[in-house]
Amino acid sequence: MAMSAVARDTVFALRRQIAKIEGTLPERLEAPAGGTPSAIPGKVRSGFPSGIAEKQIADGPDVTIVRRGLAVASPDAFLHTGIERLDTALGGGLPKAALSEIHGLETRDAGTVAGFALSLASLILKQKQGLPVLWIGTAEIFREAGFPYASGLHALFGIEPEQLLFSEAPKLLDALWIAEEAARMTAFAAVILEIRGSPRLLDLTATRRLHARAQAAGRPVLLLRQAGEAEPTAAPVRLIVSAAPAASRKTLAGPLAGSIGRPAFTVDIGKSRTALPGQFTLEWNPDEHAFAERTENSVAVVPVPLRGADPAAASGAVLAFPPVASPAVISPTTGDQPSRQQRPAHRSPRRAG
Template sequence: MRPTPDITALRKTLASHEAPRLSVAGRRFSFGVEGLDSALGGGLPAGALHEIIGAAGADLPEGEAFTALLAARAAQGRPILWIRQDLMANEGGMPDARGLAALGLDPGAFLLVRARNGEQALRAASDGAACTALGAVLIEIWGEPRRLDLTATRRLALRAAESGVTLLMLRLAARVLPSASHSRWRVAPLLSVPLEARAPGPPAFALTLLRQRAGPSGVAGEAPGQNWNLTWQLEWDRDQQRFRTPDSRRKPRFLDGPALSRPVAALPAGRPAGAGRADRKAG
């Protein structure tokens, strides 16, 4: 029995909607570090939700830099929607185009959205994840908003799977909560190794894989007898636009010598530094 024309047209319509999903299936984006990518089966899957956690609010600069760099590798030249909760700006200021350019990223590739609270940020991320014109969605959440639960993350994961848009969620000053993310990471600042002539070294990160679906995690004691050591020290290679492991031949020589110069308060001009205190006591 042949299908009726209406059924045939319906099948063609459904197939056209499935085509973008099939083109994304199996696609991965890598860190560029062989050992790390191998532990992930070749990299992280695109069109999925990945979670990055900074345990303390002081991890904001490193967390933002790492997530933005990872989003750029996931986007592969397409626009990136960057959603920030307003509290992030209060704690660490706004992203700077010159800082992104210093990392080798194109500031024009980022579309910045400000959200008043965590609920608005999650709603904007859900809308962004449905937009197939985007390469990635980066969402920043502070703490543990009431709306951030398993249901909300499952909704985001489904949107990402349907559109093929990779979604990266950065959570600062937060605990690990149940979520539908494909992978969960902890990022922390790492002392960078200086270059020749004691020039500042590239950005460096301490990265731990806490969870990945259908794979080992880096959490000691998560299962009896398991103690996976899935922690890496990474630095960013601006020229190659990828992460790499620090070169062991470069040693932090400044630790054995004088400290690098730092800005200090200017001394009063024309008189000793303690003169002001003496004048106040005399008065």
């Protein structure tokens, strides 16, 4: 019995330590004389999203409220996207000192994932001016997806070419080593690691090391996964990004028909601190370098045919069968049945032999 009690206490202590690391440690709040719960001295009352229940239990003469939710974090600990619904669903935004995963389901989404990562890098550089962003990848991924265009960096994201550094590694093992060493440095505003598929080397242990380095340095590490499976990682946030149909360009007279507007992204929350799912359509404003949420349904822009406009006529102008030109075609004596000479060839019986 003594050994079982010691083992049980050890398990409880480990669970408490794990809950403290994950930020799910229960918080005890007492109700003052006025009836409104307030934090116990020495404790900080944290905010919780809607949907997380509170449980009231009797604790002596007073009522104690036990809350199980997120760990206390300052608002400055998150990178705000500017979209209130998305930031709320993520529990405040993307954590700055953490590993965040941006997942593209297919290889053809590499440009979309890179554009979304550059949008986040633009928001980060607004706060970390004077520091560059390091983009790490293997020769395979850069050969498949290419490099960002320097002129487009400044025009769309406000990023100067010298603010974005690239490190091309021959193998994934080298890329992981570079990412771990760069994640521990405060000389970079952020570190971006781009990989393809679901390699065996990028396991839970490797992502834990990246997450720990990011926490120690207080810098975000973005893991771009192209055409990979959603495997367990240490990243507290996973966003699944794909291309969204571009809306028409807006003018003073209204939307310009047939035009292509701002870049748009469809963002799904695959994993977050709050475990709240959600899908958002975001547009990137290249003039203000900020996100904007689009709520209305947009129609994909279809190119005009090479031969001109759509040849389809208006409804009612095309008939299924032409009208009868002359009554001599159909004999009144035979009714609706055509003569043998008028019967189509394909209606004749097939000869045998």
